[in-house]
Amino acid sequence: MRLVIARCSVDYVGRLKAHLPLATRLLVVKADGSVLVHSDGGSYKPLNWMSPPATMRVAAAVEAELEEGVAEQWTVQSAKTDDRLIVNVHQILHDSSHELGVDPGLVKDGVESDLQRLLAEQIETLGTGYSLIRREYYTAIGPVDILARDASGTTVAVELKRRGDIDGVEQLTRYLELLNRDPLLAPVRGIFAAQQIKPQARVLAADRGIDCVTLDYDAMRGVDDVESRLF
Amino acid sequence: MRLVIARCSVDYVGRLKAHLPLATRLLVVKADGSVLVHSDGGSYKPLNWMSPPATMRVAAAVEAELEEGVAEQWTVQSAKTDDRLIVNVHQILHDSSHELGVDPGLVKDGVESDLQRLLAEQIETLGTGYSLIRREYYTAIGPVDILARDASGTTVAVELKRRGDIDGVEQLTRYLELLNRDPLLAPVRGIFAAQQIKPQARVLAADRGIDCVTLDYDAMRGVDDVESRLF
DNA sequence: TCCTCGATTTCGTCG
DNA sequence: CGACGAAGTCGAGGA
Numbered sequence: 001m002r003l004v005i006a007r008c009s010v011d012y013v014g015r016l017k018a019h020l021p022l023a024t025r026l027l028v029v030k031a032d033g034s035v036l037v038h039s040d041g042g043s044y045k046p047l048n049w050m051s052p053p054a055t056m057r058v059a060a061a062v063e064a065e066l067e068e069g070v071a072e073q074w075t076v077q078s079a080k081t082d083d084r085l086i087v088n089v090h091q092i093l094h095d096s097s098h099e100l101g102v103d104p105g106l107v108k109d110g111v112e113s114d115l116q117r118l119l120a121e122q123i124e125t126l127g128t129g130y131s132l133i134r135r136e137y138y139t140a141i142g143p144v145d146i147l148a149r150d151a152s153g154t155t156v157a158v159e160l161k162r163r164g165d166i167d168g169v170e171q172l173t174r175y176l177e178l179l180n181r182d183p184l185l186a187p188v189r190g191i192f193a194a195q196q197i198k199p200q201a202r203v204l205a206a207d208r209g210i211d212c213v214t215l216d217y218d219a220m221r222g223v224d225d226v227e228s229r230l231f
Numbered sequence: 232m233r234l235v236i237a238r239c240s241v242d243y244v245g246r247l248k249a250h251l252p253l254a255t256r257l258l259v260v261k262a263d264g265s266v267l268v269h270s271d272g273g274s275y276k277p278l279n280w281m282s283p284p285a286t287m288r289v290a291a292a293v294e295a296e297l298e299e300g301v302a303e304q305w306t307v308q309s310a311k312t313d314d315r316l317i318v319n320v321h322q323i324l325h326d327s328s329h330e331l332g333v334d335p336g337l338v339k340d341g342v343e344s345d346l347q348r349l350l351a352e353q354i355e356t357l358g359t360g361y362s363l364i365r366r367e368y369y370t371a372i373g374p375v376d377i378l379a380r381d382a383s384g385t386t387v388a389v390e391l392k393r394r395g396d397i398d399g400v401e402q403l404t405r406y407l408e409l410l411n412r413d414p415l416l417a418p419v420r421g422i423f424a425a426q427q428i429k430p431q432a433r434v435l436a437a438d439r440g441i442d443c444v445t446l447d448y449d450a451m452r453g454v455d456d457v458e459s460r461l462f
Numbered sequence: 463t464c465c466t467c468g469a470t471t472t473c474g475t476c477g
Numbered sequence: 478c479g480a481c482g483a484a485g486t487c488g489a490g491g492a
Contacts, residue, residue: 031272042488343469
């Protein structure tokens with residue numbers, strides 16, 4: 001990994017065009033050829049970048065076509081597409097290279113799959129007498145988060161979100177249309193379950209005959225912890 | 232901006248929990264208190280991070296609670312939420328600080344709004360005799376990208392995407408349902424316009440009676456350039 | 463301020 | 478390899 005602090009202007013040409021005027025920035029060149037252009041603020045997204053795999057070519061200032069004040073020009077070319085990042089380096093203020101090795105990678109806990117696992121374990125959160133058929137019920141148009149049966153034995157498709165938006169209701173509607181064509185499952189009811197459900201999503205769900213359930217993840221996790229401690 | 236190359240382990244606690252085992256990584260501390268943890272690969276997304284505004288507290292190794300081999304512990308606390316990033320620094324291999332100043336920011340060309348402007352100017356791309364009613368036609372459920380009239384005088388709602396996906400067709404369908412309730416506009420046809428349209432989106436659109444149009448942004452921009460040169 | 467939508471989204475996973 | 482859905486998504490623009 002190479003770290004450069006430089007006064008530079010940057011141009012990106014590819015899926016769109018983007019230009020960065022002359023200023024001092026951090027340039028990160030990674031081992032896989034990817035390049036990040038960061039300013040001293042903003043979030044984790046760089047001002048400009050090139051995704052790997054890519055190769056970098058450095059042209060010295062002697063070449064006549066370089067604009068005024070450019071010490072060297074970096075051309076970062078994507079290996080797969082014709083996307084290109086051009087860095088006009090005017091002045092290098094810092095330049096260092098480092099061996100990092102391969103990273104063991106991130107371990108996450110608390111993403112949607114965890115919420116799904118918890119709801120599957122505590123399926124009666126949806127109502128008394130509910131039983132789990134299966135998680136990740138695969139269909140031709142994508143996986144239904146949870147398939148269950150309610151107290152009366154009716155099949156229930158559950159769409160699970162952290163934030164319940166209109167798109168989620170649309171998604172569940174598509175699944176319900178498909179599932180209701182299967183005579184072994186039909187009729188299938190829908191439940192839209194989320195930690196927070198937007199009013200518009202609630203209205204649309206009601207219009208489609210879909211029930212909404214608000215989930216308390218902390219409480220569900222708490223129950224899970226208590227249950228875990230018993231073993 | 233402070234750049235540190237260090238052997239470290241990292242833990243994030245907040246909306247979820249995440250853990251990074253001990254390895255050598257790049258740590259970037261920005262002026263607004265945000266911190267990025269990068270490995271020597273992957274694309275622009277850090278392995279772990281803290282969004283601004285945030286504050287960092289450094290605890291020396293003398294404190295008894297620190298685990299084996301930790302030289303110092305960084306606690307990065309979000310100013311707005313209770314999200315927290317903890318970096319256990321075992322060994323610092325590089326450490327430098329730099330003044331970057333404020334960045335003038337990125338200038339983009341070719342995003343959806345540009346495509347929308349071009350299509351509005353060249354509305355006959357959709358067919359002979361088309362005329363523009365207006366861009367960003369606001370409805371209760373969101374703005375319709377372009378509202379136009381075809382050669383026969385029928386109202387046409389256009390949904391514009393760079394990549395035409397199923398979600399875009401759903402979105403346009405919702406708009407059409409709403410617009411068709413307005414007796415001043417009805418009947419309203421739908422056109423799904425994108426640089427690339429996925430086969431499944433095409434099938435769904437056909438099923439809903441929505442026409443699909445593939446746009447050539449380069450060609451449209453070319454026409455725009457030629458027109459611009461005339462002035 | 464909240465909400466909605468786009469993004470050079472990136473990233474994982476399954477068919 | 479394509480397709481679909483999640484993300485600690487982030488960021489911009491209008492209500």
